[in-house]
Structures are given as C-alpha cells and as structure tokens.
Amino acid sequence: MPRTTATAPTAPTVTATAAVVRGPGHAFTLEEVRVEKPRPDEVLVRVRAAGICHTDLSVRAGHTPFPLPAVLGHEGTGTVEAVGDAVTSVAPGDTVVMSFASCGACPACLTGHPVRCDHWPALNLFGGSRLDGSPTLRGTGRHAGAPLHGHFFGQSSFATLALAPARALVPVPADLPPHVLAPFGCGVQTGAGAVLNVLRPEPGHTLVVYGTGSVGLAAVMAARLTAATRVVAVDPDPGRRALALRLGATEAFDPGEADPRAAVRDLTGGHGADRALETSGLPGVLRQAVDGLAVGGVCGVVGAPPAGTDVHLDVPRMLDRGPRIVGVNQGGVVPRTFIPALVELYRAGRLPVDAIVETFPLAAIEEAAAAAAGGRVVKPVLTMP
Template sequence: MPVVTSAAVVSGPDSPFRLTTVHLDHLRPGEVLVRMRAAGMCHTDLSVRSGVIPFPLPGILGHEGAGEVVATGGHVTRVRPGERVLLTFTSCGRCAACRSGHPAYCAQHLTANLLGGARADGSPTVRDAAGRPLHAHFFGQSSFAEMAIADERSVIPLPPDTSDDELITLAPLGCGFQTGAGAVLNVLRPRPGASLVVAGAGAVGLAAVMAAASTAAERIIVVDRVPSRLDLARSLGATETVHATGQDLRQDLLDRTGGAGVDLAIETTGNVAVLEGLIGALAVRGTCAVIGAPHAGSTAAFDVNALLPGRRIVGVTLGDSEPESFVPHLIALHRAGRFPLDRLIRRYPFADIETAARDAASGETIKPVLVFGA
C-alpha cells in the first residue's frame, strides 16, 4: 500500500506552506523511503515559493533532509533500512560530469533537481488525498514531509554513532553548507598565504569562512551589511570584515591589499554590483567564484582586458561536490570543532514552517532547521 504522510505543500507562487496529508508512490528499484527527522530550509526553497525559480506548483519542496531509512528499492546498495542518512542533490550517474566526479554539473541537473517535479520518466512520487499528482522529487527528495521518497544518489549514510541531536545539526549539509565549503575546498583551494574575500555572511558565506579557516589562507575578509553577522564571521575565522554601506567595494579591497588585489573571492549575495566589485578587485591570477544567483537574465560588466593577466571568473554549483565523499569530510571537520555549523542553525518544529520561512527571508535566522516530531 502507498505510504500516507504529512507534507508542507505550496499551492502556487507566494502561497504559504500548508501541512497536508499526501500519498507516496510505491518505491522504484533505485529509490529509498526515509522517515524525516530534520530538514534545513534554504533560500532556494523560498525562491521557488516566490516564483523566482520556476519549479512547477503545487508541490513539495525541501532539499536538506536528514532521517532514517525505512525501506529501499530492489537495486539500492548504498544504504539499508534502519540506517541514518543525510539527503542531498541527485544526479544521473551516467553522464561525463558524473563519471568524472562532478555530479553537481550533471547533464540532467536542472531537470532532475529543480525544474521537473517528477521522476525522470515523468511519473509522480507523491499524490494528494484526492489522487491528483503533486510536484515533488525536489533535488531528488522533497524533504518537507514526514516521509519522503529519495533517489539513492541523493542519500548519504551517516556514521553509526550519530546521535539524535547530531542528526538534526547535520541536516543542512545537503545544500547550503556544502556549497560554501565546497567553493573553498574543491574549487578555489587557497594556497599558503592567500587572501580570500567572501561577500555575504549568510549560511553559504559563513560555511565558506569556516572552510577557509581550515586551510592555509592568511587573510579571510568578509563583507556584509549586518554588523552581528560580521561579528559572527570573525568568531568563525574571518581575519577582517567590511561593513557594506554603499562604499566602493572594489576600492576598499584594493586599499586593504596595498593595490595588489585579492587572490580569491566568493560572491554569495546574488547582487550584480557586488560581483562587479569583487571582479575588479582581483589580483593577477586571482579567481572569483560566483555562487549567488540574481534574477534570470542579469548581466555584469567588467574590463575584459583586465582578465588577460590570468584573472578568472568561475561559476560554482553545490560546491562542485561529490557528496558521498565530501559530506563525510565536513562531518569529520564538524566533529573536530573546525566546522561548527551548530552555531548557525536555529531549530523549529515542522508545524512552524511558516515562521521558519519568515525568519529565513528576513535574515533573522541564518539557517532554520525543521524538526519532525518536536
């Protein structure tokens, strides 16, 4: 019999999350049924709800899940019933990017994670109480539900000694924290003595700061408009902070580096003017990683000739991570006290999902984590 569960359904753009009874489909051979214990809330979820990201609605969002495996399809080998797991993005596993260890750049990434709302063959994983299909399969999971069907490639087994409390804390690793940390550790890879600037002290930016603090980078500069977030960034490893109040970011960074510019930069805000400032402040052979997504069609202006001395601009999705190996690395850093993500999260009962969404949108909470059964 199909599983009946409760899920937070968004009926259309700018509609609230409403807890609703839904019916999950039968498991396919490569799928896993997970009882959710926690789920992080990401700005991607809010962007879908507001209509900025064109995921089809009505539907179920959530893509930073954590829970316990209830059942597996016949072809699943990664996990077994009873194991605790984190959920992350999905990928096809067959294209050139997947085969070369870059599943975040899977040829099917947009359809499989963001735009499709169903399995690859178009079949739904969830229906409403009347039997009508709901759009789900968001990042291969749709974890804003008490029970969720996840792709096997979205599932990461946790250490056997993971406690209930740690499971909740680790939930957001599936997207935002993985993205910021991966931009540093997988893409930029600071060399000894490097300078790194992070624009935006939200969940992604602060994850980048924590990751950078575990490298040989000498200067970690954080830019934000909120003084309390800058204070937090310093406590997490930033060596300098810039209170963005409309000043010329490019000139500020050049002044701080004696005109040489910064070796590495990460843009997480989606603000094109900030991106332009970072690009203009790059040192010779410097690299700017672009993570923040502005509105579709946005363009940035920069001096093309200034790129010729080895300056680079690189887009980064999900930290260019191979989750099966990278997420366990982040867990190890967390357990060693070098990636204290517990300092960035605030827990909310699943029933308070609307409050969590408001607090995330306003910036009051850096990373809301919904707790099931709370």
C-alpha cells in the same frame, strides 16, 4: 475461451505530512500527501530535520522556475525506512543526509562529477518528477490522486517522509543531532566545497567572501582550515559580520561604509583579492567581487539571482588583469565522500555548523521562512513531528 488481460496492481503508497506550496507567493500549508512506493533504485526516508535554503524561498516567490503545486526542501536528514530491491548502499535504520540527485550514467557522472550531470536540471530543479515524468507524490482529501510536484533536488524533504534516489543519500553517524546534519546536504557542502574544491586558496592568499548567509559562513569556516593569510567577510549586517569574525574571518567590512574593493586593496597593499566568493546573488556585488580581484585572481559565483539576470563587466580590465570567473554548483563536490569528511570536521570542533542553526517545528515553517528571508536567522532548520 476469450483472452483476458491482467491488470497490474497499483503500487502501495504511504501518507506523510508535508508543507505544500500551491502557487507563486503562496504560503506553505501543511497537508497530508501520498508518497509512492520506492522503485528498485529508490529509498524512503523518515525525515528528522530539513534546512530552509534561499532556493526554496526563491521557488516559492516564483523567481526560480519549478512547477507548482509542490513540496520543496532539499536539506533533509533522517532514517531509512524502506529501500528498493536494487539498493545496496543503505539499509533500513541507517541515518542519512540527502543531497542532490544525479543520473549515474552520463559521462560527467561516470567520471566523478555528478554536479555536471547531463540531467541535473530535470532531476533537481525544473522537472518536479522522476526523469520519466512520473510523480513521487500525490494529494489526498479534495486533491486525492492529483499528482504533486516533488523530487525537488531528488528529495522534497519539507515532509515527514521523502522518496529519494539511493545515489543522493549519504550515510552518516547516528549519534549526531539531526538539526546540525541537515544543512550539510546543500548550504554547508556548497560553501565549504566552493573554498576547498574550487577556489583552493594558497599560502599567503587573501580570500574575500561577499555575503555571510549560511553558504558564506560555511565558506568562512572552511577557509579557516586552509593556508589563506586573510579571510575577509563583506556584509551590511553587523551581527553577521561579528559571527563571521568568530567563525574564522580575519577582517569584516560593511559595504555601506566603505567600498570593499578599496578596503581590500588597502588591506593587501594594493594587491587585491587572490580569491573571492560571491554568495548574495546581487549583480552589483558580483561586479565588485570581480573588480576587487588581484591580477590572475579567481571569483567563484554561488549566489543565484532570478533567471535571466545579467552583470556588466569592464572588458578592457578583464583583458588587462586576466581574472577567472567560475560558477559553483553544490561546491563541485561528490557528496558521498565530501559530506562524511565535513561531518568529521564538525565532530572535531573544526567546522562549528551549529553556530549558524536555529530550529523550528514543521508547523512553524512560515515563521522559519520569514526568519530566513528577513535575515534574522542564518540557517533555519525544520524539525519533524
């Protein structure tokens, strides 16, 4: 008898409503997409809310390289719908926050530093697919079957369903509002982690936060939990400065009215800032942050300008004053342990994240994006139908 070859069945998929960006500068458009079935180490999450972050808007504008068309979103929270055969960390019905993806097998992951994962860029920013190149999303209708770039920060949560690696999921209490939980996956953990894990201000220190968006204000909230004597916010927006003061800043300066370097030196008796955090992504502001440091001070860099952006530093001053400049990715945290700790601080009223959040339905994503880009809202959070 002739020999036959069996054909593997096509993996079942489900459909979701997603905000798709089809090209640089294009609007978010709601489309039906197909979501692949979870592989053994993957989890399907019913998304309840997703925050909008500067990185999402930077990708849409073409400033941050990510292949398009794509589904973005990387501050998702929701309920586990289905799990792969090898997943034991979460189960259907669990409430989870989705954070960044990591491989779990490289030296950095094995030593507890997933933000330094060897495959971090491909898994989170530049790949648009699983590490093996296979898509997690496909189009429907006139785009039927065409792969869509997804797996953005391991999730692509601007959708009613997201497929994420189990390692990226953090179980959280089910009784907390989804719109508050969502920003913990990136903006809140980044700002708080930059202060608590990286800069670690000591008793008597002055910490200056340049830029009071969601990351900067999360840093201010976290700084209030430390022994830093002064927490200084620098931002041109009077409303943001007032909010920073309410959330824990001891002083706030308008950089348009006074040079922050001189203002901080005056405030500290000529000493300067022991710690600084630059969140704006503006090279000139980073230069100010470094120049304003005390001898031996540390500047954390969180703000992400377009790829290839340079900053010029005074080298003799670097040699004379010995500052340290540290790039900070995702707060340098291990999400599985850090996010639950932040959530408990929120529950205790010590990390008032809800003060920076405003909600928008998924259908109003363009309005939410405009509110974020224009600075009207600190942290827009999309709620899913």
